[in-house]
Amino acid sequence: MLGLGVDRLQADINRLLTSLFHQGVLDEQFLQLQQLQDDTSPTFVYDVINIYFDESEKLLRNLRLLLMDREFSDYKKIGLHLNQLVGSSSSIGARRVRNVCVAFRSASELNNRPGCLRGLEVVEHEYHYLKNMMHELFQVLIHVISYTHNSLYNYLIDPT
Amino acid sequence: MGMAAAEWQFHVLAVDDSLFDRKLIERLLQKSSCQVTTVDSGYKALEFLSLRQGVESNNDTTVLSTSPQEVDLIITDYCMPGMTGYDLLKKLKESSAFKHIPVVIMSSENVPARISRCLEEGAEEFFLKPVRLANLNKLKPLMMKTKLKNQKLEEIEKLSKDANGTIEVEPEIKDSAEMGIKILPLQSEAEPKQVHLQVVQQEEQTLSNNKRKSMEEGLSADRPRPRLEGIATAV
Numbered sequence: 001m002l003g004l005g006v007d008r009l010q011a012d013i014n015r016l017l018t019s020l021f022h023q024g025v026l027d028e029q030f031l032q033l034q035q036l037q038d039d040t041s042p043t044f045v046y047d048v049i050n051i052y053f054d055e056s057e058k059l060l061r062n063l064r065l066l067l068m069d070r071e072f073s074d075y076k077k078i079g080l081h082l083n084q085l086v087g088s089s090s091s092i093g094a095r096r097v098r099n100v101c102v103a104f105r106s107a108s109e110l111n112n113r114p115g116c117l118r119g120l121e122v123v124e125h126e127y128h129y130l131k132n133m134m135h136e137l138f139q140v141l142i143h144v145i146s147y148t149h150n151s152l153y154n155y156l157i158d159p160t
Numbered sequence: 161m162g163m164a165a166a167e168w169q170f171h172v173l174a175v176d177d178s179l180f181d182r183k184l185i186e187r188l189l190q191k192s193s194c195q196v197t198t199v200d201s202g203y204k205a206l207e208f209l210s211l212r213q214g215v216e217s218n219n220d221t222t223v224l225s226t227s228p229q230e231v232d233l234i235i236t237d238y239c240m241p242g243m244t245g246y247d248l249l250k251k252l253k254e255s256s257a258f259k260h261i262p263v264v265i266m267s268s269e270n271v272p273a274r275i276s277r278c279l280e281e282g283a284e285e286f287f288l289k290p291v292r293l294a295n296l297n298k299l300k301p302l303m304m305k306t307k308l309k310n311q312k313l314e315e316i317e318k319l320s321k322d323a324n325g326t327i328e329v330e331p332e333i334k335d336s337a338e339m340g341i342k343i344l345p346l347q348s349e350a351e352p353k354q355v356h357l358q359v360v361q362q363e364e365q366t367l368s369n370n371k372r373k374s375m376e377e378g379l380s381a382d383r384p385r386p387r388l389e390g391i392a393t394a395v
Contacts, residue, residue, distance in 0.1 A: 090290050091289055
């Protein structure tokens with residue numbers, strides 16, 4: 001009775017994750033994060049992903065502000081922000097975001113402003129794609145939880 | 161072994177300016193059964209250590225109190241604003257109070273020159289981010305060895321305060337990996353440094369690591385081994 005609905009949702013999760021791995025959006029580092037989650041820290045993956053999104057958004061905002069400034073010249077600062085993004089993206093397993101950040105960083109090292117603007121657009125695009133995917137994943141997970149809880153609840157109320 | 165269970169739990173001080181990285185390293189360390197304190201800068205790290213170790217302000221005559229919650233390891237990010245991980249490392253090794261604490265540097269950049277500079281300055285290990293559980297497992301024997309060594313040294317210090325000449329001490333604890341614990345006043349340079357190459361996942365980094373290994377081998381031959389008087393070394 002509990003089985004079918006949850007199985008289907010589980011299948012959805014698997015399909016989504018497999019697709020993300022296949023596309024190179026995520027890499028095995030993402031799985032390493034799962035290993036760190038346990039009973040003593042049951043929401044670790046969720047928490048750390050949220051921190052990643054918060055921090056990344058701040059960095060991307062700052063990058064855009066810097067580059068939009070007509071008198072912009074602080075490529076070093078761009079580099080520092082990108083180092084952060086590259087680092088955290090690697091640590092979370094966001095392979096594609098990491099790679100496009102590296103490309104962006106190369107443009108900043110050459111003081112290439114149009115290259116940087118292009119780089120930023122690509123990073124923003126990849127980042128938002130990842131975020132939407134994660135969001136979708138979370139939605140499915142939430143369904144699994146509420147479904148499981150509901151069934152469990154019903155089962156307890158009426159075991160027949 | 162005659163020690164209370166609580167004494168075996170290692171206390172690690174983790175330093176990183178990124179909240180994300182702090183969260184990650186904290187979880188990794190907790191998963192490795194370590195007690196963790198995280199701070200977001202080198203300054204805060206030094207502040208924490210000073211409060212913890214009960215240090216007298218005079219650097220020449222520093223008394224280490226046997227605080228039950230000493231820091232057994234410091235793991236720090238390299239790239240930090242203000243005081244970098246390297247700056248922090250230098251400060252720690254220059255301080256008679258803290259130089260006995262093993263330091264590990266982390267970085268998301270694989271820069272061989274940076275790595276060798278840190279190791280030369282006295283860092284025990286250099287981890288490339290993302291750090292994994294396997295990396296931290298390596299640190300346990302290191303922290304164990306240091307903890308035992310320091311306890312032994314404290315005993316000797318107490319003894320030498322009463323007696324007044326040279327003391328020959330036979331250490332009961334032998335380190336299986338190296339020749340044995342040399343009784344020398346907390347100078348990490350005296351032991352031949354065993355450099356562990358970080359297991360790196362990507363192929364592109366193997367090349368630079370090999371380069372680093374050969375650089376390191378070249379360096380260890382040149383490194384001076386200070387001799388200290390007054391205490392016999394036992395091998």
